[in-house]
Amino acid sequence: MSKKIRFIQGNEACVEGALYAGLDFYAGYPITPSTEIAEHLSERLPQVGGKFIQMEDEIASMCAIIGASLTGKKVMTATSGPGFSLKQEAIGYACMAEIPCVIANVQRGGPSTGNPTHVSQGDINQARWGTHGDHAIIALTASNHQDVFRITVDAFNLAETYRTPVILLFDEVIGHMREKLVIPEKGEVEIVDRLRTSVPKDVDYHPYLPREDGRLPMSDFGGEHRYNVTGLFHDMWGFPSNNPKIVNDLLRHLVDKIDNNVHTITRYKEHFLEGAEYIMVSYGSSARSAIHLAQNRRNKGEKIGVLELQSIWPFPTELVKEKCANAKAVLVVEMNMGQVLAQVKAAVRNPDRVFLVNRIDGKLITPTDIKQLLRVIQGRGV
Amino acid sequence: MPVKDYLRERFFPHMWCPGCGHGTILNALIHAVEGLGLNKNEIVMVSGIGCSARISGYVDFHSLHTIHGRALTFATGVKLSKPNLKVIVPMGDGDALAIGGNHFIHAARRNIDITAIVMNNRIYGMTGGQFSPLSGPGVKATTAPYTTIDSSFDVVQLAKAAGASFVARSTAFHVKEATEMLTKAITHKGFSVVEILSQCPTHFGRKNKEGDAVNMLNLYKDNTAKLGSKALEEKPHLIPRGIFVDSERPEYCEEYDKIIAAAMKEKAS
Incomplete structure (x- = not known):
């Protein structure tokens, strides 16, 4: 087909x-x-x-x-x-x-x-x-x-x-x-369905008691298990609690379940990163201009590449640190006042060599916009 | 099934003040559900924030204690995604008609099959006694030390105008009547609103010199009258109780099922 x-x-x-x-x-x-x-x-x-x-x-x-x-x-x-x-x-x-x-x-x-x-x-x-x-x-x-x-x-x-x-x-x-x-055809891309509880009917189900792997099997509303859902801190039944241990444990669980899995959650793409001396970190539509520029400069023999982030949060700090370890300079290409820039500066060994290439006037940042700053950083004049 | 089987005894005692009307409303509601012989697995109770909202934790249904003012929107998601569930939404007066006012009129406009209960004590109890959009003028509250100048909504008129297809009012004094109204509201196909006046001796009563819970309940007896009664005819200033609207109008989930049928048919052709 x-x-x-x-x-x-x-x-x-x-x-x-x-x-x-x-x-x-x-x-x-x-x-x-x-x-x-x-x-x-x-x-x-x-x-x-x-x-x-x-x-x-x-x-x-x-x-x-x-x-x-x-x-x-x-x-x-x-x-x-x-x-x-x-x-x-x-x-x-x-x-x-x-x-x-x-x-x-x-x-x-x-x-x-x-x-x-x-x-x-x-x-x-x-x-x-x-x-x-x-x-x-x-x-x-x-x-x-x-x-x-x-x-x-x-x-x-x-x-x-x-x-x-x-x-x-x-x-x-x-x-x-x-x-x-x-x-893609059906089955070509993996689809994950939620984990549902195997606790049988009439056995006490704890909707907020994490398994050893931190996951919490769910039960659909309308099913055999009736439980409480609340925005208050809550115990394993979902019932409100301000017990300090329960509050502490729940907040840590909420943060850890995601932040401790940053490696599994991280999604990114490399474009011409092999031996790159200048690395552009970018994402979304900005990354298109960065990739375009990298392609052009590579054709001219320049060692320049793009680390395209596809997951922004949890921020892939280790990945950015590793990929940018040997770069002479890192350019963060984004259309804001430096929101990912701050994360990249915090991630790399030499934050002084991280530069912002941005555009905030409602126009898509262009390869020329990036090239202009790149030339300054490379010491090739304005 | 004994009434206590509808409660989560594990979570008692409840957190309401002595003399609060909300426990009486819970009692009326449980009796209505019990009388209808509903399966607990088929009931979802959705509530917002406030004293009233804690009611959802005490009942042994699927319960969803949400954020301030938005209970009806969560409930809309529950109901439309699984229309066979009975969805009951108890709200306080601030929850339903201040922060939640927009959702209230739109749920009524859609005529989605949800039972909304406005537990009206005319005060923000949980935050310590501020006036609400149902306090009305001339009321003392912690944010109205010189009395309120704000007019109040008439829940019945508002619900009616917005399109609710079942609208009723009772009080925490008239428990049997409230139970009957709740029974009808739960059975009604479409958006139903039951306003139940509920005494708050701790905040409203104390600030406004209405006495203790018994005095406040007696006021409900004296200040209200049944719709169509001679008492109401003679004293039109009394607050009318009764069923104001009980009509048939296309229900939202059923109408959406027709959209699905039409979309599937169009796609197939």
């Missing part, structure tokens, strides 16, 4: 990935530049017996998917800057109550209403720390539609594996750009 080949927007590639991963339920609210995700899912989900609901606001959308996840469904919402801000409290709830869900944030310029129809990567730190309190989070990104598809599938897999919200940090250029997508 010939492969299904499409020429589509990035937002639709995300939809294809979500459906491939087994999405059952989507709740959303229209917002540029993510709206196409909702539009396509409103058409596609009912065709496969899934449910789509347009809620009254962004908060309601986030909460509705959490409710649906508890009945055993694979769930998702999509948004952009202002909507992502509104969703933060409920994202924290999903962290605390350990409820799998996927949130796509197709980034636009901020703060506030900002630059709705133009590109930005300004929500990197918001994805990490947008909700209050200590917690861990998984955030993924991609720079082309094949990867958008793949990373969306991964987002569902990781959400179900770690019982956590997973954030897809796309951007306006990726969301709206059209390019080719080859949809």
